[in-house]
Amino acid sequence: MAITVKGRATRQRIIEGAAAHLRSAGPGGVTLDDVRALTNTSKGQLFHYFPGGKEELLLAVARYEADRVLDDQQPHLGALTSWAAWERWRDAVIARYRAQGTNCPLGALMGQVGSTPGAAEVVHTLLTQWQRYVRDGIVAMQGSGRIRPDLDPDRTAAAFIAGIQGGVQVLRSTGRTDHLEAVLAVLLDHLRPAPAHAGAAH
Amino acid sequence: MAITVKGRATRQRIIEGAAAHLRSAGPGGVTLDDVRALTNTSKGQLFHYFPGGKEELLLAVARYEADRVLDDQQPHLGALTSWAAWERWRDAVIARYRAQGTNCPLGALMGQVGSTPGAAEVVHTLLTQWQRYVRDGIVAMQGSGRIRPDLDPDRTAAAFIAGIQGGVQVLRSTGRTDHLEAVLAVLLDHLRPAPAHAGAAH
DNA sequence: CCATTTTTGGACCAGCAAGTCCAGACCTTT
DNA sequence: AAAGGTCTGGACTTGCTGGTCCAAAAATGG
Numbered sequence: 487m488a489i490t491v492k493g494r495a496t497r498q499r500i501i502e503g504a505a506a507h508l509r510s511a512g513p514g515g516v517t518l519d520d521v522r523a524l525t526n527t528s529k530g531q532l533f534h535y536f537p538g539g540k541e542e543l544l545l546a547v548a549r550y551e552a553d554r555v556l557d558d559q560q561p562h563l564g565a566l567t568s569w570a571a572w573e574r575w576r577d578a579v580i581a582r583y584r585a586q587g588t589n590c591p592l593g594a595l596m597g598q599v600g601s602t603p604g605a606a607e608v609v610h611t612l613l614t615q616w617q618r619y620v621r622d623g624i625v626a627m628q629g630s631g632r633i634r635p636d637l638d639p640d641r642t643a644a645a646f647i648a649g650i651q652g653g654v655q656v657l658r659s660t661g662r663t664d665h666l667e668a669v670l671a672v673l674l675d676h677l678r679p680a681p682a683h684a685g686a687a688h
Numbered sequence: 689m690a691i692t693v694k695g696r697a698t699r700q701r702i703i704e705g706a707a708a709h710l711r712s713a714g715p716g717g718v719t720l721d722d723v724r725a726l727t728n729t730s731k732g733q734l735f736h737y738f739p740g741g742k743e744e745l746l747l748a749v750a751r752y753e754a755d756r757v758l759d760d761q762q763p764h765l766g767a768l769t770s771w772a773a774w775e776r777w778r779d780a781v782i783a784r785y786r787a788q789g790t791n792c793p794l795g796a797l798m799g800q801v802g803s804t805p806g807a808a809e810v811v812h813t814l815l816t817q818w819q820r821y822v823r824d825g826i827v828a829m830q831g832s833g834r835i836r837p838d839l840d841p842d843r844t845a846a847a848f849i850a851g852i853q854g855g856v857q858v859l860r861s862t863g864r865t866d867h868l869e870a871v872l873a874v875l876l877d878h879l880r881p882a883p884a885h886a887g888a889a890h
Numbered sequence: 891c892c893a894t895t896t897t898t899g900g901a902c903c904a905g906c907a908a909g910t911c912c913a914g915a916c917c918t919t920t
Numbered sequence: 921a922a923a924g925g926t927c928t929g930g931a932c933t934t935g936c937t938g939g940t941c942c943a944a945a946a947a948t949g950g
Contacts, residue, residue, distance in 0.1 A: 490896065490947070514716025517937060528899045533939070535897095540938065593798075596857065609861040641866075645851070645874045648867035652854025655798065659811040664843075665850035669871075672847045676874050680882070692917075692926065719907060730929045731909080737927095741909065 497535040500525050505547045509589040513544065513602075545604045551591040552612040556619075558582050563616075566623025569632065572677075576670050583654050584663045593658045613651075617643045624677070633677045642677070649673050699737040702727050707749045711791040715746065715804075747806045753793040754814040758821075760784050765818075768825025771834065774879075778872050785856050786865045795860045815853075819845045826879070835879045844879070851875050 503525035508516050518532055518540055536542040556563065559582070562575035583590070596609060621643035627633035653666025705727035710718050720734055720742055738744040758765065761784070764777035785792070798811060823845035829835035855868025 488896090492947080493897065496897080512716070514714070518939085519937070529939080530898055530900075530941090596795075596861065606861045613858060613861070641870045642874070644867045645871040648854035648858055648871040649847070649851050650854065651857045651867075652850035652852065652871075655853045655857055656815060656850055659798065659808045659815070665846045665853075668843045669847040669850040669854075672844070672875060672878050676878055690926090694917085695927065698927080720909085721907070732911090732928055732930075735909070742907095 493535070496527065496531060500527060500532065500535060500543070501546050501550050504543060505550055505591065508544075508547055508551075508594050509591050513594055518543075541602055541604075544602055545608070548595050548602075548605050548608045551595055552608050555592055555612060556615060563619045563623075566620070567626045567630075572623065572627075572674060576674060579650060580663055580667055580670070583657055583666060588658055588661055590654060590658050593654065613647055617647045620646045627677070632679070634679050637677070645676075646673050695737070698729065698733060702729060702734065702737060702745070703748050703752050706745060707752055707793065710746075710749055710753075710796050711793050715796055720745075743804055743806075746804055747810070750797050750804075750807055750810045753797055754810050757794055757814060758817060765821045765825075768822070769828045769832075774825065774829075774876060778876060781852060782865055782869055782872070785859055785868060790860055790863055792856060792860050795856065815849055819849045822848045829879070834881070836881050839879070847878075848875055 500521065504516070504521045507520055507524055511520075518529070521527075521543070522529060522532060532543070533539065536546065538545075559575060559578055562571055562578050566572055566575060592609075592612075595605065617640075621639045624633055624637065624639040624642055628635050628637070628639070649669040649672075650666065653663070653669050656665040657663055702723065706718070706723045709722055709726055713722075720731070723729075723745070724731060724734060734745070735741065738748065740747075761777060761780055764773055764780050768774055768777060794811075794814075797807065819842075823841045826835055826839065826841040826844055830837050830839070830841070851871035851874075852868065855865070855871050858867040859865055
């Protein structure tokens with residue numbers, strides 16, 4: 487025996503409680519005592535499940551949140567094979583972040599990039615996966631001739647990632663999704679073939 | 689007399705020292721003792737010039753850094769009246785952030801958005817000014833017929849801000865400017881009138 | 891039902907960091 | 921030169937926070 491069902495449940499409870507608290511307070515503003523109180527646990531449990539202490543806990547939370555980011559877009563993100571799918575995806579992204587408002591888990595996560603060593607890697611992995619999904623979508627659409635063939639899929643996908651990231655970033659400090667919507671509109675428009683280009687605005 | 693020349697100099701020295709230290713360490717990782725040591729000052733001075741303590745100091749640093757962000761783009765950003773100017777501006781932005789690498793003052797600043805109350809407002813002001821410069825450039829270029837007239841200047845400028853913000857954000861965790869360059873390329877391309885559209889890549 | 895292992899609770903410790911306080915140096919004005 | 925303000929230094933306090941430790945409870949397995 488190495489870990490019981492109960493143990494795993496407790497561990498998960500700690501991660502989720504810490505995640506919830508981390509979303510509202512910044513990473514610097516979260517203390518182990520907060521987590522302890524919020525999850526009805528004791529110091530002993532915290533260090534039992536995360537021997538590395540606070541750093542290990544925060545990293546676990548980071549991974550947990552990173553997974554959720556992609557999962558939340560997942561019905562659409564994995565199958566960007568039609569314009570309708572792209573638009574549904576865009577709407578899902580906007581809706582998700584609008585709902586989240588100022589409390590951005592990824593944002594808080596990025597805030598740790600400087601402090602926690604492993605955080606940068608988690609973020610990097612997330613962004614890479616995210617970008618690959620978009621790239622695959624572009625390639626698929628190019629295959630069926632619905633996206634301009636002269637675009638570099640990787641580079642264009644990178645632009646999407648940057649755009650979304652920035653839109654969310656701005657959202658964090660303004661509370662509005664205007665920037666996110668604007669940049670996504672430009673990016674999507676950029677994918678469309680030149681001919682049908684004229685009346686681009688939707 | 690309310691504040692002497694010497695006093696103002698000391699205050700400035702504190703701000704700049706704190707700013708330098710904040711750029712490498714995260715906002716959570718900076719202590720007043722660090723600042724004190726780095727600027728050859730004493731606790732007395734710190735609280736003499738920033739009665740509000742750490743929070744007030746960090747806010748002053750935030751304002752200082754925010755000013756620098758725009759200043760650093762300033763020869764170009766204020767006069768986006770030709771394609772050459774736009775490209776020089778883009779190059780300046782990329783060069784600036786490439787040089788800065790992972791140590792992003794604005795990024796560290798955004799990290800405080802959650803913790804320090806006033807930080808969100810500072811960031812918001814910065815982004816608003818920044819966006820206005822871009823919008824003015826778009827309007828000017830539309831006036832001379834060199835940018836598609838069907839674009840909404842504000843919305844498009846918002847897309848620029850989001851894109852740059854995201855590119856920098858990604859830079860913080862990857863160290864590469866690929867995303868920033870990619871999104872700027874897409875955005876600039878989007879400004880160009882439809883006719884001259886075909887061979888967009890540069 | 892006993893032995894072993896995991897899980898849990900919470901007292902305790904050490905160090906650190908923000909903030910206070912006051913005395914003395916320095917300036918500047920009359 | 922005297923007085924009143926500003927500037928500077930640094931000792932000290934206070935509270936918190938991450939982390940340690942150990943003993944008791946609960947589960948597990950034979």
